[in-house]
Amino acid sequence: MGTNLYSALGESSEYVQATQNVPGQLTPVMVISPEDGVGLRLLNNVAMGEKTGLPIYGKFVDTDGNPLPINTTVAIGYKSPTDKNINVVSEEFQTIQSYLKKSITQQQDTDNIDSVKHVLGSSSLEVRDIDEAYLLVKSTKQVDPAACEFYLEQSAVEEVDIE
Known part of the structure; x- marks a missing residue:
């Protein structure tokens, strides 16, 4: 069983914090x-x-209670202490059409899950206690953390002891 990582409706799991994006x-x-x-x-x-x-x-x-525009970009980012900026470590989704057309329950369905998979640049992304990983968004609108829901597939997250 994997580790549960989410930010949903103003609540978040251990190790997760919701933030607001900067439009554009x-x-x-x-x-x-x-x-x-x-x-x-x-x-x-x-x-x-x-x-x-x-x-x-x-x-x-968005902050008005509406879905973000379809041309919103989504990617996964990573930053270690030696990095000055966040590095994009996945392919960028240039549209959120799959997210807009399907409920979260539908996205989790085996027939639909491929449409919400973000391809990483390697077989896994290791996030140590001194690093940070991010769900990144580029949109003309600002997200509302109290209304958004983001969940990483639990079976795709492993907690490892690094001491």
Whole structure:
């Protein structure tokens, strides 16, 4: 059983913090930051669907209560202490059409899960207690963390001891 990472409707799991994006820039809407002595491994492959990638289920809502525009970009980012900026470590979704057309329950369905898989640049992303990983969004609108829902597929997240 994997680790549950989410930010939903103003609540978040352990190691996760919801943030507001800066409109027009690829910026975080979710920050993943393990505590001291804990590391997380985000897997690029799960035993669901046919394609490779890290499934992220989401509902993208702006501060007016409306869905974000279809041309919103979504990516996964990473930053270690030696990095000056956040590095994009996944392919960028140039549209959120799959997120807009399907409920979170529908996104989790085996027949639909491939449409919400984010392909990482390697087989996994290791996030140590000194690193941060991010769900990044570029949109003309600002997200409302109290109305948005973001979930990483639990079977794609492993907690590892780094001490």
